[in-house]
Amino acid sequence: MLDGPDGRAQADGILFLAEVFATLVAWLLLWLRTQHNLMASGGPAGAWTTLSDRRRLAALFALRAVLGLFAPAGLLLAALLFQAVAFVTSRRVRSGASSAARPLPPATQPAQLAPHAPTQADRGASAGAAPQVAYQELRPHEPRTIGGYHLLGRIGAGGMGTVYLARREGAATQVALKTINPELLDHNELLRRFEREAEVLAMVSGAYTARVLDSGVDAGRPYLVMELLDGRPLDVHLREQGPIRSPEALRALALALAVALSGVHRLGLVHRDLKPANIMLTTAGPRLLDFGIASIVDGTRLTRTGGGPGTLTYMAPEQFGDERVSTAADIWAWACCVVCAAHGTSPFTATSAGAAIRRIVDTGPEPAALAAVQALDPALAAAVARALTVDPTGRPTHGTALIELLTAHQGPNHTPTEAAAALRDQITQGWRTLAL
Missing domain, CATH: 1.10.510.10 (Transferase(Phosphotransferase) domain 1)
Incomplete structure (x- = not known):
């Protein structure tokens, strides 16, 4: 039992520390979930699980925990309120990004290419033949839209970029959309190569080369749209x-x-x-x-x-x-x-x-x-x-x-x-x- 003024002061101190600790834990949990929502939304597959992301978040988590222990209770409450608002906002951003472009039904039928001037190869192809392209379902953290194109699946991925099966909003034609992986967007040499490919394909498009249909940049991420090829x-x-x-x-x-x-x-x-x-x-x-x-x-x-x-x-x-x-x-x-x-x-x-x-x-x-x-x-x-x-x-x-x-x-x-x-x-x- 804690009696007298000293006992009550000690009890108040314990209660205060408990409140600070609980507030700090809640704040850190909200911060962690907020970072998850913001980093995973629209990012490449596995972005949340990469070693570099985990190390960065762990360091920031520890820093915020140490700073929080020395912060006044009022500051902690203000930070908790701010973090709660940020968490709700990040949830809305993530859910909005997902719902804005729900995955369309899998392409069980052959993809239809837009009519184009036939090349030497095209004239020899059997009439009505359409490409059947193997692809994988999008992972939870992959984008659903890029530059006005709905992404339907992943055709292939490499160390530098990813090729998606895509369809432009309001169109029936399926295309191949190639883009650079987000973590490489600050790599100037790769950006120059990507821009060079779009430029060259636009010039040489013809018999026995891939036909480029569109190109652009979406939120700093360049993309290239080409005709969908089977095989x-x-x-x-x-x-x-x-x-x-x-x-x-x-x-x-x-x-x-x-x-x-x-x-x-x-x-x-x-x-x-x-x-x-x-x-x-x-x-x-x-x-x-x-x-x-x-x-x-x-x-x-x-x-x-x-x-x-x-x-x-x-x-x-x-x-x-x-x-x-x-x-x-x-x-x-x-x-x-x-x-x-x-x-x-x-x-x-x-x-x-x-x-x-x-x-x-x-x-x-x-x-x-x-x-x-x-x-x-x-x-x-x-x-x-x-x-x-x-x-x-x-x-x-x-x-x-x-x-x-x-x-x-x-x-x-x-x-x-x-x-x-x-x-x-x-x-x-x-x-x-x-x-x-």
């Missing part, structure tokens, strides 16, 4: 089904990529990252993707942070030096991709980066890899061998020259229109022999 990348196809065994399909792939490069090179551009992961195998034919590090010939040089442009085993010898890269580097990469399609791996695959570079600049491609192309199409193998000349001047200088090399054995056509029609038919017929 899967060449590297995935090779991993799941093995090398291409049809001579007609292999030649169709080689010709289609040459046509795509021809369109790129005519604009004075170099792709610089041609590899199986950037080649989409669709029912309408191959499509060349990812122009994020494309450069203007004799123009500004964009490189990946921490390394040179391109992917090691598909890079031309001149890309390892200081000389400016020309369209001949894309011809080299084209040959590597053709060999990979027939053999399963790049002809310069090695056990280490150093060994791969030595093979590229010195010892040459793996004989067994070249033999795989030779067994399917000797004429194509000869073109590949020329495209893998170490000296860039010994290769076809651009995509159009590559097409001429690939079709030289077929004899002359009377007019450019007839030549284009013959090329289109050869790609279309050959592509139909490939089981996708």
Whole structure:
């Protein structure tokens, strides 16, 4: 029992400390939940569970707890009231972001593409064929809308960005929306690459490249909208089904990529990252993707942070030096991709980066890899061998020259229109022999 003035004072002190402690706990809990709501709303999948976020929140939590213990009770009550209001507001923001764009029913039917001028591949596709694209459901913390587009699912994600299945509000056409991951928005080099890809795709959109439909920035987050393509990348196809065994399909792939490069090179551009992961195998034919590090010939040089442009085993010898890269580097990469399609791996695959570079600049491609192309199409193998000349001047200088090399054995056509029609038919017929 606490009797007398001293006892009552002691009791009041204990009660005061209990009130301060309870207020502090309530304040911290509200603060923690508020941060969760604000950080998770519209963020990428797993943002709330990343190690960096947990460390930052833990440090702030401890700091606020220490400061709260020394704050007067009135200040704590004011902070608690403010935090309660902030918590309610964050709940409204989060629920509003979710309800403003409820996930639409899953795309169980084939996606419908908007009509467009047919390309060589499109004319060869069966009438009425529409892409069926595999996608995953959105996670709770992923955005539901970007730039006026409803996000229906996630097609794919990587270290730098995510591609969503999307549909513009009020439209029926489904599209592919590509955006940079939020945690990389302060990475200037990646932002330049993303902007570069949108710029290049707008210029080269045509046969055997992805058609860009829209681009913009939503709340500081850039996005790029492209036509929705069915199929899967060449590297995935090779991993799941093995090398291409049809001579007609292999030649169709080689010709289609040459046509795509021809369109790129005519604009004075170099792709610089041609590899199986950037080649989409669709029912309408191959499509060349990812122009994020494309450069203007004799123009500004964009490189990946921490390394040179391109992917090691598909890079031309001149890309390892200081000389400016020309369209001949894309011809080299084209040959590597053709060999990979027939053999399963790049002809310069090695056990280490150093060994791969030595093979590229010195010892040459793996004989067994070249033999795989030779067994399917000797004429194509000869073109590949020329495209893998170490000296860039010994290769076809651009995509159009590559097409001429690939079709030289077929004899002359009377007019450019007839030549284009013959090329289109050869790609279309050959592509139909490939089981996708």
